[in-house]
Amino acid sequence: MSSTEHTAGVSHVHRDDEGARLGMWLFLFTELLLFGGLFLLYSVYRYLNQDAFHLAAKELNTLFGTFNTVILLTSSLTMALAIAAIQRGKKTLSVVLQLATLFMAFGFLVNKYIEWTAKIHHGIYPGSEILLDKSSGEILFFGLYYSMTGLHGLHVIIGMALIGYMTRLTVNGVINKDSFVKLESAGLYWHLVDLIWIFLFPLFYLIT
Template sequence: MSSIDHSASHVHRDDVGSRLGMWLFLFTELILFGGMFLVYSIYRFNYQQEFHLAAKELNTLFGALNTIILLTSSLTMALSITALQKNQKGLSIFLQSVTILFALAFMVNKFFEWSAKFHHGIFPGSETLLEKSNGEILFFGLYYIMTGLHGLHVIIGVVLIGVMTYFTSKNRITSDNYVRLESAGLYWHLVDIIWIFLFPLFYLIT
């Protein structure tokens, strides 16, 4: 028996089960985005020239910058868990906050990127867009729905990590009970992985 005897020690806890549950949820996310990647792949196959032409409208610099931001936010998220494992609560809270800041920076970038597109008249259903070829309309439709859904996940991630930061500060997540932070981390890394595929498939096909 464990000699650590704090009040919660008799409460049943299954961290492995919790993490496995989180992974199962991530698989449903994989299917959600996977379906969209299926649609993307078949339209790209059918409209290769149009996809290349349409992708020229996207700003590679914005995409690359957002990739770096998201990868770095994944790093700070992973480090925040290590910090907590090492019982460095303050550092963990700092790293979680930095993760949130990076996520917000990603969204600000996305805002400017989409604004520029809207300014050029490229948005779903716009006259400028409808004058273009079928393939280009499909490309931008997929661009908006896939990066949009991804952006929604980033916003959810901000809220989720924010709650974890609050929990950590209130000692509801501690160095020997941090499975919730780990699960939030798993979610955040999945959002990162999806972007790892979105970036080359939309920004780098010129």
């Protein structure tokens, strides 16, 4: 019997970039499902409380949301460029682009902080009296708003830690022209964070 049709020979190769990518994609899948549970909750409650959701969304600042969307999308671009740069052996450029990504991610969080603080300042937070006076649909909207953007924010922070670590590895030369699968994986993670925001943005800011 021939063995040509099989994955011959990979078993003793210590570096398996293809395997690493497969693992990362699987992990991203689990992340999607993690948020999937929340999106499911959102769709059920939105279906049951359509008017209240429209009303509640008016409280959110669309300008801030748009600004953050632009920031995050651009950071995804710089991340992709950082990978392209290292593939071409341009180490310094890659490091600069990664730092730019980090800077934008930080900017996103600062915006988020300002936004949340303003909300909380206006008394709109889970369990507050102002919120409890509102209709149950609005309470649910803000419950979901805080949990979904909060979980997303947490992912931004994890992504920043990950990219920061990758920057270090790039400076050290561990990530280089021939071995960049780690940076690629971090990039994939960052694009996922971006992608989830692209769904969160219209669901919370644009439904007014």
